[in-house]
Amino acid sequence: MAKWIEWAKRVVERIDDPDRAQRTDALAFALQTELARLKPQMFDLHAAVAQLNIDAYDLPVVTEKVYRSVFTKTWKAWKGSDYARSPLQLSQRQLLGAVAQKLGLDDETTRRLEWETARADVTATFSSAMLDSHIDESEGERLLRLAACLREPLGGLSQDALRPAVEQFLRAEFGSLTSCGNYNPENWESLKASASRLGVSGDQLLLILRPQVLQWVRSLFASMTQYEKLTPDSWRQLVSLAGFYDVGGLELVTVLQPQAVVLVEHTLADAKADGILTTEERANLEWLLSEFSLPAHTIAYVRSEIDQLQLFTDIAQGRLPTWGYPTGFEFRAGEIVHLVAHAEYHRVRQSQRGRRVDVHNGMLVVTDNRMMYSSPTTAFALSHSKVLGIIEYRDCVEIRSGGKSAGFYYFPENKRLAAAIYSTAIGRANQRIVERQVEGISRNIPRDVRQRVWQRYGGRCAECGSDQYLEFDHVVPVSRGGSNSDANVQLLCRRCNLAKSDNI
Protein backbone atom coordinates (compact mmCIF):
# COMPACT_ATOMS: atom_id res chain seq x y z
CA MET A 1 0.00 0.00 0.00
CA ALA A 2 2.69 2.43 1.08
CA LYS A 3 4.60 1.61 -2.07
CA TRP A 4 1.63 2.59 -4.20
CA ILE A 5 1.22 5.87 -2.40
CA GLU A 6 4.93 6.64 -2.87
CA TRP A 7 4.65 5.76 -6.51
CA ALA A 8 1.56 7.90 -7.01
CA LYS A 9 3.25 10.81 -5.24
CA ARG A 10 6.25 10.52 -7.52
CA VAL A 11 4.06 10.44 -10.58
CA VAL A 12 2.21 13.56 -9.45
CA GLU A 13 5.47 15.29 -8.60
CA ARG A 14 6.87 14.46 -11.97
CA ILE A 15 3.80 15.85 -13.67
CA ASP A 16 3.73 19.01 -11.54
CA ASP A 17 7.45 19.51 -11.34
CA PRO A 18 9.26 17.44 -13.94
CA ASP A 19 12.71 18.89 -13.19
CA ARG A 20 12.69 18.41 -9.42
CA ALA A 21 14.98 15.40 -9.28
CA GLN A 22 17.57 17.04 -11.45
CA ARG A 23 17.30 20.37 -9.59
CA THR A 24 17.62 18.85 -6.14
CA ASP A 25 20.57 16.72 -7.31
CA ALA A 26 22.34 19.88 -8.36
CA LEU A 27 21.46 21.67 -5.14
CA ALA A 28 22.62 18.70 -3.08
CA PHE A 29 25.93 18.66 -4.91
CA ALA A 30 26.40 22.38 -4.26
CA LEU A 31 25.44 22.05 -0.61
CA GLN A 32 27.79 19.14 -0.10
CA THR A 33 30.62 21.07 -1.71
CA GLU A 34 29.97 23.91 0.69
CA LEU A 35 29.92 21.44 3.59
CA ALA A 36 33.22 19.96 2.49
CA ARG A 37 34.79 23.37 2.10
CA LEU A 38 33.82 24.66 5.52
CA LYS A 39 33.94 21.35 7.38
CA PRO A 40 30.99 20.71 9.68
CA GLN A 41 32.48 22.95 12.37
CA MET A 42 32.16 26.10 10.28
CA PHE A 43 29.19 25.11 8.14
CA ASP A 44 25.94 26.97 8.70
CA LEU A 45 22.83 25.62 7.06
CA HIS A 46 20.88 28.90 7.07
CA ALA A 47 23.67 30.79 5.40
CA ALA A 48 24.21 28.05 2.81
CA VAL A 49 20.48 27.81 2.05
CA ALA A 50 20.27 31.55 1.56
CA GLN A 51 23.37 31.57 -0.58
CA LEU A 52 22.23 28.69 -2.79
CA ASN A 53 18.63 29.87 -2.82
CA ILE A 54 17.09 26.56 -1.75
CA ASP A 55 13.39 26.88 -1.02
CA ALA A 56 11.57 25.22 1.87
CA TYR A 57 9.91 22.77 -0.50
CA ASP A 58 13.20 21.35 -1.78
CA LEU A 59 15.24 21.63 1.43
CA PRO A 60 14.30 18.28 3.09
CA VAL A 61 15.02 16.40 -0.11
CA VAL A 62 18.33 18.18 -0.59
CA THR A 63 19.61 17.62 2.96
CA GLU A 64 18.70 13.92 2.80
CA LYS A 65 20.56 13.58 -0.47
CA VAL A 66 23.64 15.17 1.07
CA TYR A 67 23.58 12.89 4.08
CA ARG A 68 23.06 9.83 1.95
CA SER A 69 25.99 10.78 -0.19
CA VAL A 70 28.27 11.38 2.81
CA PHE A 71 27.24 8.11 4.41
CA THR A 72 27.69 6.15 1.18
CA LYS A 73 31.27 7.38 0.94
CA THR A 74 32.00 6.38 4.54
CA TRP A 75 30.31 3.01 4.10
CA LYS A 76 32.28 2.22 0.92
CA ALA A 77 35.53 3.20 2.60
CA TRP A 78 34.69 0.99 5.55
CA LYS A 79 33.76 -1.96 3.37
CA GLY A 80 36.93 -1.66 1.31
CA SER A 81 39.33 -1.31 4.20
CA ASP A 82 40.69 -3.25 7.12
CA TYR A 83 38.11 -1.41 9.13
CA ALA A 84 35.66 -4.03 7.94
CA ARG A 85 37.13 -6.11 10.70
CA SER A 86 35.66 -3.67 13.21
CA PRO A 87 32.67 -1.31 13.38
CA LEU A 88 32.96 2.19 11.97
CA GLN A 89 35.67 4.09 13.73
CA LEU A 90 34.66 6.56 16.35
CA SER A 91 35.94 9.45 14.24
CA GLN A 92 33.80 8.35 11.29
CA ARG A 93 30.75 8.08 13.49
CA GLN A 94 31.47 11.48 15.03
CA LEU A 95 31.75 13.04 11.60
CA LEU A 96 28.42 11.53 10.52
CA GLY A 97 26.81 12.79 13.71
CA ALA A 98 28.11 16.31 13.15
CA VAL A 99 26.92 16.31 9.52
CA ALA A 100 23.45 15.14 10.55
CA GLN A 101 23.25 17.82 13.20
CA LYS A 102 24.32 20.61 10.85
CA LEU A 103 21.84 19.41 8.21
CA GLY A 104 19.06 19.41 10.80
CA LEU A 105 18.33 15.69 10.32
CA ASP A 106 16.97 13.78 13.28
CA ASP A 107 18.15 10.39 14.41
CA GLU A 108 15.23 8.52 12.90
CA THR A 109 15.90 10.03 9.48
CA THR A 110 19.62 9.30 9.47
CA ARG A 111 19.03 5.71 10.58
CA ARG A 112 16.59 5.28 7.73
CA LEU A 113 19.03 6.78 5.21
CA GLU A 114 21.86 4.59 6.46
CA TRP A 115 19.68 1.49 6.32
CA GLU A 116 18.64 2.30 2.75
CA THR A 117 22.29 2.58 1.79
CA ALA A 118 23.47 -0.54 3.57
CA ARG A 119 20.43 -2.70 2.97
CA ALA A 120 21.83 -4.60 0.00
CA ASP A 121 25.03 -5.41 1.89
CA VAL A 122 23.12 -6.52 4.98
CA THR A 123 20.86 -8.75 2.94
CA ALA A 124 23.80 -10.27 1.11
CA THR A 125 25.68 -10.94 4.35
CA PHE A 126 22.65 -12.58 5.97
CA SER A 127 21.95 -14.65 2.88
CA SER A 128 25.48 -15.96 2.57
CA ALA A 129 25.57 -16.74 6.30
CA MET A 130 22.34 -18.73 5.96
CA LEU A 131 23.53 -20.68 2.93
CA ASP A 132 24.82 -23.57 5.00
CA SER A 133 22.85 -24.96 7.90
CA HIS A 134 24.80 -23.20 10.60
CA ILE A 135 25.73 -19.62 11.48
CA ASP A 136 29.30 -19.97 12.73
CA GLU A 137 31.20 -17.62 14.94
CA SER A 138 32.88 -15.58 12.22
CA GLU A 139 29.62 -15.15 10.34
CA GLY A 140 28.04 -14.07 13.58
CA GLU A 141 30.78 -11.48 14.13
CA ARG A 142 30.34 -10.02 10.67
CA LEU A 143 26.64 -9.62 11.31
CA LEU A 144 27.34 -8.01 14.66
CA ARG A 145 29.76 -5.51 13.07
CA LEU A 146 27.18 -4.65 10.44
CA ALA A 147 24.63 -4.05 13.14
CA ALA A 148 27.07 -1.91 15.12
CA CYS A 149 27.87 0.18 12.02
CA LEU A 150 24.19 0.83 11.54
CA ARG A 151 23.65 1.55 15.25
CA GLU A 152 21.11 -1.26 15.37
CA PRO A 153 20.84 -4.22 17.69
CA LEU A 154 21.31 -7.43 15.71
CA GLY A 155 17.67 -8.27 16.27
CA GLY A 156 16.68 -4.95 14.73
CA LEU A 157 18.74 -5.77 11.68
CA SER A 158 16.95 -9.06 11.09
CA GLN A 159 13.54 -7.45 11.52
CA ASP A 160 11.88 -5.91 8.59
CA ALA A 161 12.44 -7.36 5.17
CA LEU A 162 14.90 -10.00 6.36
CA ARG A 163 12.64 -11.50 8.98
CA PRO A 164 10.72 -13.95 6.76
CA ALA A 165 13.99 -15.34 5.39
CA VAL A 166 15.48 -15.69 8.88
CA GLU A 167 12.38 -17.44 10.22
CA GLN A 168 12.26 -19.74 7.23
CA PHE A 169 15.91 -20.65 7.80
CA LEU A 170 15.30 -21.42 11.49
CA ARG A 171 12.19 -23.49 10.76
CA ALA A 172 13.99 -25.48 8.10
CA GLU A 173 16.86 -26.12 10.50
CA PHE A 174 14.49 -27.26 13.24
CA GLY A 175 12.76 -29.47 10.68
CA SER A 176 15.95 -31.30 9.80
CA LEU A 177 16.90 -31.38 13.49
CA THR A 178 13.77 -33.30 14.38
CA SER A 179 13.30 -35.35 11.22
CA CYS A 180 13.97 -39.08 11.01
CA GLY A 181 13.59 -39.30 14.79
CA ASN A 182 17.30 -38.73 15.36
CA TYR A 183 16.80 -35.80 17.66
CA ASN A 184 19.92 -34.71 19.49
CA PRO A 185 19.95 -31.99 22.19
CA GLU A 186 23.37 -30.81 20.96
CA ASN A 187 21.86 -29.90 17.60
CA TRP A 188 19.31 -27.82 19.41
CA GLU A 189 22.07 -25.89 21.18
CA SER A 190 23.70 -25.28 17.83
CA LEU A 191 20.42 -24.04 16.36
CA LYS A 192 20.00 -21.72 19.35
CA ALA A 193 23.51 -20.36 18.75
CA SER A 194 22.73 -19.78 15.07
CA ALA A 195 19.51 -18.00 16.00
CA SER A 196 21.29 -15.79 18.47
CA ARG A 197 23.92 -14.88 15.85
CA LEU A 198 21.03 -13.85 13.62
CA GLY A 199 19.71 -11.64 16.40
CA VAL A 200 16.90 -13.99 17.43
CA SER A 201 16.66 -14.60 21.17
CA GLY A 202 15.79 -17.97 22.70
CA ASP A 203 12.27 -16.82 23.55
CA GLN A 204 11.71 -15.47 20.06
CA LEU A 205 13.05 -18.70 18.60
CA LEU A 206 10.54 -20.78 20.56
CA LEU A 207 7.77 -18.49 19.41
CA ILE A 208 8.86 -18.77 15.78
CA LEU A 209 9.13 -22.56 16.03
CA ARG A 210 5.91 -23.11 17.97
CA PRO A 211 3.89 -24.61 15.08
CA GLN A 212 6.82 -26.94 14.26
CA VAL A 213 7.24 -27.93 17.90
CA LEU A 214 3.56 -28.81 18.23
CA GLN A 215 3.67 -30.78 15.00
CA TRP A 216 6.75 -32.60 16.22
CA VAL A 217 5.17 -33.43 19.58
CA ARG A 218 2.13 -34.81 17.77
CA SER A 219 4.27 -37.05 15.60
CA LEU A 220 6.29 -38.23 18.62
CA PHE A 221 3.07 -39.11 20.41
CA ALA A 222 1.84 -40.94 17.32
CA SER A 223 4.99 -43.03 17.02
CA MET A 224 5.06 -43.68 20.78
CA THR A 225 1.56 -45.10 20.67
CA GLN A 226 1.61 -46.84 17.32
CA TYR A 227 3.04 -50.17 18.38
CA GLU A 228 3.51 -49.86 22.12
CA LYS A 229 1.04 -48.87 24.74
CA LEU A 230 1.67 -45.49 26.32
CA THR A 231 3.35 -45.86 29.71
CA PRO A 232 3.57 -43.22 32.44
CA ASP A 233 7.34 -43.24 31.88
CA SER A 234 7.27 -42.50 28.18
CA TRP A 235 4.53 -39.94 28.77
CA ARG A 236 6.62 -38.16 31.42
CA GLN A 237 9.47 -37.99 28.93
CA LEU A 238 7.23 -36.39 26.33
CA VAL A 239 5.88 -33.91 28.88
CA SER A 240 9.35 -32.82 29.90
CA LEU A 241 10.53 -32.61 26.29
CA ALA A 242 7.53 -30.45 25.39
CA GLY A 243 8.14 -28.38 28.52
CA PHE A 244 11.70 -27.78 27.36
CA TYR A 245 10.26 -26.18 24.22
CA ASP A 246 7.88 -24.08 26.28
CA VAL A 247 4.79 -26.19 25.69
CA GLY A 248 3.09 -26.53 29.08
CA GLY A 249 1.34 -29.66 30.30
CA LEU A 250 -2.11 -28.20 29.79
CA GLU A 251 -1.35 -27.06 26.26
CA LEU A 252 0.24 -30.42 25.46
CA VAL A 253 -2.85 -32.28 26.59
CA THR A 254 -5.05 -29.95 24.54
CA VAL A 255 -2.91 -30.36 21.45
CA LEU A 256 -2.90 -34.15 21.78
CA GLN A 257 -6.56 -34.52 22.66
CA PRO A 258 -7.74 -35.85 19.27
CA GLN A 259 -4.95 -38.44 19.31
CA ALA A 260 -5.65 -39.32 22.94
CA VAL A 261 -9.29 -40.02 22.10
CA VAL A 262 -8.13 -42.46 19.40
CA LEU A 263 -5.60 -44.01 21.77
CA VAL A 264 -8.26 -44.64 24.41
CA GLU A 265 -10.55 -46.24 21.82
CA HIS A 266 -7.66 -48.41 20.62
CA THR A 267 -6.80 -49.47 24.17
CA LEU A 268 -10.45 -50.26 24.77
CA ALA A 269 -10.74 -52.35 21.60
CA ASP A 270 -7.58 -54.23 22.62
CA ALA A 271 -9.01 -54.95 26.05
CA LYS A 272 -12.23 -56.16 24.45
CA ALA A 273 -10.41 -58.42 22.01
CA ASP A 274 -10.21 -61.32 24.46
CA GLY A 275 -13.32 -60.35 26.41
CA ILE A 276 -11.40 -60.06 29.67
CA LEU A 277 -10.45 -56.78 31.30
CA THR A 278 -7.26 -57.44 33.21
CA THR A 279 -6.26 -55.36 36.23
CA GLU A 280 -3.44 -53.92 34.18
CA GLU A 281 -5.69 -52.99 31.26
CA ARG A 282 -8.15 -51.36 33.62
CA ALA A 283 -5.42 -49.39 35.39
CA ASN A 284 -4.06 -48.26 32.02
CA LEU A 285 -7.49 -47.05 30.87
CA GLU A 286 -8.14 -45.25 34.15
CA TRP A 287 -4.75 -43.59 33.88
CA LEU A 288 -5.43 -42.43 30.32
CA LEU A 289 -8.77 -41.00 31.43
CA SER A 290 -7.17 -39.11 34.31
CA GLU A 291 -4.08 -37.89 32.44
CA PHE A 292 -5.72 -36.51 29.29
CA SER A 293 -8.50 -34.03 29.75
CA LEU A 294 -10.85 -35.77 27.34
CA PRO A 295 -14.27 -34.42 26.37
CA ALA A 296 -16.96 -35.25 28.95
CA HIS A 297 -18.94 -37.40 26.51
CA THR A 298 -15.84 -39.46 25.71
CA ILE A 299 -15.16 -40.04 29.40
CA ALA A 300 -18.78 -41.09 30.00
CA TYR A 301 -18.68 -43.44 27.03
CA VAL A 302 -15.36 -45.03 28.01
CA ARG A 303 -16.50 -45.46 31.61
CA SER A 304 -19.65 -47.28 30.55
CA GLU A 305 -17.57 -49.49 28.24
CA ILE A 306 -15.16 -50.27 31.09
CA ASP A 307 -18.10 -51.14 33.36
CA GLN A 308 -19.58 -53.37 30.68
CA LEU A 309 -16.27 -55.11 30.07
CA GLN A 310 -15.73 -55.51 33.81
CA LEU A 311 -19.15 -57.12 34.08
CA PHE A 312 -18.27 -59.67 31.38
CA THR A 313 -14.89 -60.24 32.98
CA ASP A 314 -16.54 -60.95 36.33
CA ILE A 315 -19.00 -63.32 34.68
CA ALA A 316 -16.25 -65.16 32.79
CA GLN A 317 -14.39 -65.57 36.07
CA GLY A 318 -17.43 -67.04 37.77
CA ARG A 319 -18.78 -63.98 39.58
CA LEU A 320 -22.44 -63.85 38.53
CA PRO A 321 -24.80 -60.96 39.18
CA THR A 322 -27.91 -61.58 41.28
CA TRP A 323 -31.38 -60.39 40.40
CA GLY A 324 -34.61 -60.01 42.35
CA TYR A 325 -37.27 -62.74 41.98
CA PRO A 326 -39.50 -62.01 38.98
CA THR A 327 -43.24 -62.74 39.18
CA GLY A 328 -44.74 -65.62 37.20
CA PHE A 329 -42.12 -68.17 38.26
CA GLU A 330 -41.94 -70.56 41.18
CA PHE A 331 -38.61 -70.76 42.97
CA ARG A 332 -37.20 -73.30 45.35
CA ALA A 333 -36.03 -72.21 48.75
CA GLY A 334 -32.63 -70.57 48.55
CA GLU A 335 -32.53 -70.53 44.75
CA ILE A 336 -30.47 -67.61 43.41
CA VAL A 337 -31.54 -65.70 40.28
CA HIS A 338 -28.66 -64.68 37.99
CA LEU A 339 -30.58 -63.50 34.93
CA VAL A 340 -34.04 -62.31 33.94
CA ALA A 341 -34.48 -61.46 30.28
CA HIS A 342 -36.98 -61.18 27.47
CA ALA A 343 -36.43 -64.02 25.05
CA GLU A 344 -38.03 -65.21 21.84
CA TYR A 345 -37.81 -68.97 21.69
CA HIS A 346 -37.72 -70.67 18.29
CA ARG A 347 -38.41 -74.39 18.57
CA VAL A 348 -37.55 -76.32 15.43
CA ARG A 349 -39.52 -79.48 14.69
CA GLN A 350 -38.68 -81.97 12.02
CA SER A 351 -41.78 -83.75 10.71
CA GLN A 352 -42.59 -85.77 7.63
CA ARG A 353 -43.88 -82.60 5.99
CA GLY A 354 -40.55 -80.87 6.63
CA ARG A 355 -39.06 -78.36 9.03
CA ARG A 356 -41.39 -76.30 11.20
CA VAL A 357 -40.52 -73.48 13.60
CA ASP A 358 -42.73 -72.57 16.55
CA VAL A 359 -42.09 -69.08 17.94
CA HIS A 360 -42.79 -68.19 21.59
CA ASN A 361 -42.51 -64.79 23.23
CA GLY A 362 -41.70 -64.83 26.92
CA MET A 363 -39.30 -64.42 29.79
CA LEU A 364 -36.18 -66.47 30.48
CA VAL A 365 -34.71 -66.86 33.95
CA VAL A 366 -31.35 -68.39 34.85
CA THR A 367 -30.82 -69.48 38.45
CA ASP A 368 -27.93 -71.23 40.13
CA ASN A 369 -29.23 -74.66 39.05
CA ARG A 370 -31.67 -74.30 36.15
CA MET A 371 -33.09 -72.22 33.33
CA MET A 372 -36.82 -71.46 33.29
CA TYR A 373 -38.84 -70.21 30.39
CA SER A 374 -42.36 -68.87 30.53
CA SER A 375 -44.59 -67.47 27.78
CA PRO A 376 -48.35 -67.45 27.14
CA THR A 377 -47.80 -70.42 24.81
CA THR A 378 -45.26 -72.55 26.66
CA ALA A 379 -43.45 -72.95 29.96
CA PHE A 380 -40.64 -75.29 31.04
CA ALA A 381 -37.51 -75.61 33.10
CA LEU A 382 -34.15 -77.06 32.10
CA SER A 383 -31.70 -78.22 34.74
CA HIS A 384 -28.11 -77.07 34.15
CA SER A 385 -27.00 -80.70 34.31
CA LYS A 386 -29.16 -81.56 31.27
CA VAL A 387 -27.63 -78.99 28.95
CA LEU A 388 -25.49 -80.57 26.21
CA GLY A 389 -24.13 -77.33 24.80
CA ILE A 390 -24.61 -73.65 24.16
CA ILE A 391 -23.69 -72.10 20.87
CA GLU A 392 -23.65 -68.35 20.62
CA TYR A 393 -24.39 -66.92 17.19
CA ARG A 394 -24.37 -63.31 16.25
CA ASP A 395 -28.07 -62.85 16.73
CA CYS A 396 -29.16 -65.74 18.92
CA VAL A 397 -28.15 -68.53 21.26
CA GLU A 398 -28.72 -72.17 20.54
CA ILE A 399 -29.35 -74.45 23.48
CA ARG A 400 -28.77 -78.11 22.90
CA SER A 401 -30.52 -80.54 25.16
CA GLY A 402 -32.51 -83.73 24.95
CA GLY A 403 -35.78 -82.11 25.97
CA LYS A 404 -38.27 -79.64 24.55
CA SER A 405 -36.13 -76.68 25.64
CA ALA A 406 -33.79 -77.26 22.70
CA GLY A 407 -33.74 -74.59 20.03
CA PHE A 408 -32.81 -70.99 19.34
CA TYR A 409 -33.28 -68.12 21.76
CA TYR A 410 -33.31 -64.51 20.64
CA PHE A 411 -32.61 -61.87 23.29
CA PRO A 412 -33.72 -58.43 22.12
CA GLU A 413 -31.90 -56.60 24.91
CA ASN A 414 -28.49 -58.14 25.51
CA LYS A 415 -27.76 -61.47 23.92
CA ARG A 416 -24.09 -61.46 24.87
CA LEU A 417 -24.85 -60.90 28.52
CA ALA A 418 -27.50 -63.62 28.56
CA ALA A 419 -25.19 -66.12 26.88
CA ALA A 420 -22.29 -65.27 29.19
CA ILE A 421 -24.35 -65.57 32.38
CA TYR A 422 -26.05 -68.78 31.30
CA SER A 423 -22.81 -70.53 30.31
CA THR A 424 -21.08 -69.57 33.53
CA ALA A 425 -24.06 -70.66 35.62
CA ILE A 426 -24.00 -74.05 33.90
CA GLY A 427 -20.27 -74.39 34.38
CA ARG A 428 -20.52 -73.55 38.05
CA ALA A 429 -23.44 -75.89 38.66
CA ASN A 430 -21.75 -78.77 36.87
CA GLN A 431 -18.27 -78.12 38.24
CA ARG A 432 -16.97 -78.49 34.72
CA ILE A 433 -16.48 -76.49 31.62
CA VAL A 434 -19.44 -76.83 29.33
CA GLU A 435 -18.68 -76.58 25.69
CA ARG A 436 -19.35 -73.00 24.81
CA GLN A 437 -18.61 -71.96 21.29
CA VAL A 438 -18.51 -68.30 20.77
CA GLU A 439 -18.70 -66.58 17.48
CA GLY A 440 -17.81 -63.00 16.86
CA ILE A 441 -15.50 -62.57 19.84
CA SER A 442 -12.02 -62.19 18.47
CA ARG A 443 -10.32 -64.22 21.13
CA ASN A 444 -6.66 -65.04 20.51
CA ILE A 445 -5.97 -62.49 17.79
CA PRO A 446 -2.25 -61.83 18.27
CA ARG A 447 -1.33 -58.34 19.38
CA ASP A 448 0.74 -57.53 16.28
CA VAL A 449 -2.17 -58.52 14.04
CA ARG A 450 -4.47 -56.25 16.03
CA GLN A 451 -1.98 -53.39 15.71
CA ARG A 452 -1.72 -53.77 11.95
CA VAL A 453 -5.47 -54.13 11.51
CA TRP A 454 -6.00 -51.00 13.59
CA GLN A 455 -3.54 -49.10 11.37
CA ARG A 456 -5.12 -50.48 8.23
CA TYR A 457 -8.51 -49.10 9.13
CA GLY A 458 -7.11 -45.94 10.74
CA GLY A 459 -9.01 -46.70 13.94
CA ARG A 460 -12.38 -46.67 12.15
CA CYS A 461 -15.16 -49.13 11.45
CA ALA A 462 -14.63 -50.90 8.12
CA GLU A 463 -18.32 -50.59 7.29
CA CYS A 464 -19.51 -47.19 8.47
CA GLY A 465 -16.34 -45.33 9.50
CA SER A 466 -17.43 -44.85 13.11
CA ASP A 467 -14.61 -44.33 15.62
CA GLN A 468 -16.42 -45.61 18.69
CA TYR A 469 -17.49 -49.00 20.05
CA LEU A 470 -14.82 -50.63 17.91
CA GLU A 471 -14.23 -54.38 17.99
CA PHE A 472 -11.87 -56.72 16.21
CA ASP A 473 -13.90 -59.10 14.09
CA HIS A 474 -13.14 -62.25 12.13
CA VAL A 475 -14.37 -61.83 8.56
CA VAL A 476 -14.84 -65.59 8.35
CA PRO A 477 -15.74 -66.80 11.86
CA VAL A 478 -13.23 -69.06 13.58
CA SER A 479 -15.95 -71.69 13.92
CA ARG A 480 -16.19 -71.76 10.13
CA GLY A 481 -12.51 -72.11 9.55
CA GLY A 482 -11.56 -68.44 9.65
CA SER A 483 -8.02 -67.75 10.80
CA ASN A 484 -6.35 -65.04 12.87
CA SER A 485 -4.44 -63.73 9.87
CA ASP A 486 -4.37 -60.02 8.98
CA ALA A 487 -6.59 -60.69 6.00
CA ASN A 488 -9.30 -62.33 8.08
CA VAL A 489 -9.45 -59.72 10.82
CA GLN A 490 -11.25 -56.40 10.44
CA LEU A 491 -12.32 -53.53 12.61
CA LEU A 492 -16.07 -53.08 13.06
CA CYS A 493 -18.15 -50.95 15.34
CA ARG A 494 -20.54 -52.85 17.57
CA ARG A 495 -23.59 -51.84 15.53
CA CYS A 496 -22.09 -53.05 12.24
CA ASN A 497 -20.75 -56.16 13.97
CA LEU A 498 -24.23 -57.02 15.24
CA ALA A 499 -25.77 -56.30 11.85
CA LYS A 500 -23.32 -58.61 10.08
CA SER A 501 -25.20 -61.63 8.89
CA ASP A 502 -24.59 -65.04 10.36
CA ASN A 503 -24.91 -66.62 6.97
CA ILE A 504 -21.64 -65.91 5.30
Ligand SMILES: [Zn+2]
Ligand atom coordinates in the same frame (compact mmCIF):
# COMPACT_ATOMS: atom_id res chain seq x y z
ZN1 LIG B 1 -19.82 -49.42 11.83
